Structures are given as structure tokens and as C-alpha cells.
Ligand SMILES: Nc1ncnc2c1ncn2[C@@H]1O[C@H](COP(=O)(O)OS(=O)(=O)O)[C@@H](OP(=O)(O)O)[C@H]1O
């Protein structure tokens with residue numbers, strides 16, 4: 001039995017003066033997912049909008065601490081985050097997820113959980129060489145030295161999306177700043193009415 005309450009999504013959205021949705025950021029490690037997620041969240045906070053970030057690194061400390069990086073566990077990681085993101089969107093929140101989410105099938109399964117238009121995929125289109133050169137956590141060195149196996153982009157696949165709503169492309173030395181990238185995401189949300197009830 002599905003229990004229904006008189007306070008529904010529409011009422012919550014009216015309260016918050018915004019529409020719930022999922023902004024799904026995908027890309028290689030080091031492509032800037034967490035940075036752009038934080039910039040979107042910060043700017044929207046200043047505009048009085050409620051967001052919540054589900055970051056792969058963070059979620060893997062709690063809800064998904066039982067999962068590894070083999071393909072089946074990545075699929076389960078994405079599935080759980082997709083379901084949680086759907087609940088946040090139903091709560092009226094702009095939920096920003098920041099996970100590598102390397103497999104198209106897993107991303108598309110999350111898209112299918114949301115009503116049309118409410119799953120907004122953002123592809124961090126940054127070449128592997130740039131991500132590896134940034135490597136703020138020193139992670140790429142490990143698979144290169146043969147110390148770990150199955151690292152995305154090195155010896156585990158990343159399937160780039162072909163039909164993302166937003167592509168944030170690295171354009172060489174003078175690439176867009178995190179704030180400029182965030183502005184692109186926020187314009188998209190604004191144009192489609194997500195920043196109003
Ligand atoms: N083998 C392997 N491959 C890729 N990434 C690895 C791996 N091992 C650890 N890490 C660190 O885990 C972060 C990615 O976690 P995600 O939950 O986003 O990955 S996934 O969506 O399930 O593929 C990723 O964080 P980001 O750099 O923020 O992407 C890495 O810090």
C-alpha cells in the first residue's frame with residue numbers, strides 16, 4: 001500500500017518557492033564535479049534556494065561504505081544515490097549529485113526514476129590528461145604504479161554521455177572557472193522554472 005499525505009510535492013515546492021529536481025554531475029576523478037557542485041549550491045543558497053549535495057566520496061563513508069569499485073558495486077552505488085536523490089527532489093529540494101557514475105546504463109536507470117525534465121545530467125568533459133595532471137588527492141599515481149586496479153580512466157571504463165542536458169567542456173588553459181560553470185547550470189535551472197514554485 002502506498003500511503004498518501006495531504007501535504008504533497010506541490011505544497012512543499014510552494015513552501016520552498018522552487019521545484020525539486022536532480023542535477024546529476026558525471027565525469028572522471030579530478031574533472032571538477034565536487035567543485036562545481038559546491039559552487040552551484042553556494043550561489044543558490046545566496047539566492048535563497050535549498051540544495052543538497054550527494055557527493056560520491058562522502059556517501060561512500062556512510063550509506064555506501066559497504067561498496068567497492070568493481071562494476072556491480074558502482075552500479076549499486078549509483079542506484080542507491082539515484083533513489084535518495086529522487087526522495088530529495090520529491091521533498092522539493094534541488095539535489096546535486098557528484099559521482100563518477102561511469103556507466104551509461106546506471107545513469108539512465110536514475111534518469112528513469114524521475115519525471116521528464118527533472119533529471120538534469122551535467123557532463124564534466126575534461127580530458128584524462130588534465131584530470132591526471134590536477135590529481136589533488138594523488139590517486140592517479142596509484143594505478144600508474146600498479147598499486148591499485150580498476151581506476152576509472154586508467155584500467156576501468158568511463159562511458160561519456162552523448163545527450164547530457166549540460167556539457168561543461170574544458171577549453172584549454174583559459175577554461176571556465178567553477179563559478180562560470182555554476183552560472184551555466186543555474187541559468188539552465190532558471191530558464192526551465194526550477195527556481196520558482
Ligand atoms: N578505483 C577507483 N576508481 C575511481 N575512483 C576511485 C577509485 N578508488 C577510489 N576512488 C575515489 O572514489 C571517488 C569516486 O567515487 P564515486 O562513488 O563517485 O565512484 S562511482 O560513481 O561509483 O564510479 C573518487 O573521487 P572523485 O575524485 O571525487 O571523483 C576517488 O577519490
Ligand SMILES: Nc1ncnc2c1ncn2[C@@H]1O[C@H](COP(=O)(O)OP(=O)(O)O)[C@@H](O)[C@H]1O
Nearest residue numbers: 028029030031032033034035134136176177178
Ligand atoms: N573549473 C576549474 N578550473 C580549474 N581547476 C578546477 C576547476 N574545477 C575544479 N578544479 C580543480 O580540479 C581539482 C579536482 O576538482 P574536484 O572538484 O575535486 O574534482 P572531482 O570531484 O571530479 O574529483 C581540484 O584541485 C580543483 O580545485
